[in-house]
Amino acid sequence: MITPADPPVPPDRPFTVRPGRKLGPIASFVGSAHRAWLDPMRESYLASGLTLxxxxxxxxxxxxxxxxxxxGVGLYPRWEIVYLLATELGMPNWPLYRLWCQAALEAHRSNEWVDDCTERTPILTATHTAPPLDHRAFRELVELDYLLYAQVFLDDDRRDAAVANTFDILWLSWDDALxxxxxxRYAWNVLRATVMASTPHRDGRPELGMAAFDTAALQSLDDPADRMDQITESLKLFAAMSRLPSSxxxxxxxxxxxxRPPETVSALLGVPxxxxxxxxxxxxxFLESVLCPPPPPTEGNTP
Structure with missing residues (x-):
């Protein structure tokens, strides 16, 4: 796996001053799938210079x-108004449509409702367009490692969905990423937020238990007894790892x-x-202190 040594070159972006009243924050009850497309749409609106x-x-x-x-207040919006607003803001509609569909289901809208939103106005249905060339090149470079990272926290279906959503979100906010x-680093933060939004948490910490069956260390063992010992050891390690800071x-x-080599990790995370x-x-x-604590002092050695 080869990761990019240098990030794509950002375009020139003029500073935009928006007149009028400041847009209020996203409502606290808005779900993660809804935020996935709403955050980029808000950023596009704020950068556009347009007013309401x-x-x-x-x-x-x-x-x-x-x-x-x-x-994000009121009823979940129909595709028609989302599409029209995206068109005015110059946003790509295909990744937006896929994220909008997922969020509709999260908002307890039925598949029939989603179909009705598009079938009744077929001219407004999203067309499948290709992402920017540099976005596609970036995806080819990092997608495998993104999938491996997500696999530690999620099952196969949710892993694939989280990574696909990550690249859709990046497509919507590619100018901001550049x-x-x-x-x-921008892309990794999107991946991490998307994966963690779908990861089960206990006491505010992500659970890593499913990863015990997929890690490189476990895959290298052939003997069933060795594998069971490794699983037990891995589960203890994962419980301790969940207490680490995010970085x-x-x-x-x-x-x-x-x-993964340190150089690859550095490139993926976008950090030195x-x-x-x-x-x-x-x-x-920290892990050594938790998994291999020093023995308690014996009575003879007690001060």
């Missing part, structure tokens, strides 16, 4: 309805569970090699 009045005039929708859509300090956890997943080594060192010390 401008969009209301162009789309012939009330400003209040557009405000509700961009804050304009960020490091595209690789250390990511490094240990890639380094210890999938044996020194940071990877530092995170691994601190994480290793």
């Amino acid at each position: 009045s401008d969009l209301s005039t162009r789309m012939r929708f009330a400003k209040s309805k557009l405000s509700e859509l961009l804050r 304009a960020s300090q490091d595209t690789r 250390q956890l990511d490094v240990m997943v890639l380094r210890r569970l999938w044996n 090699l020194a940071a990877v080594r530092s995170d691994e060192r601190h994480a290793t010390r």
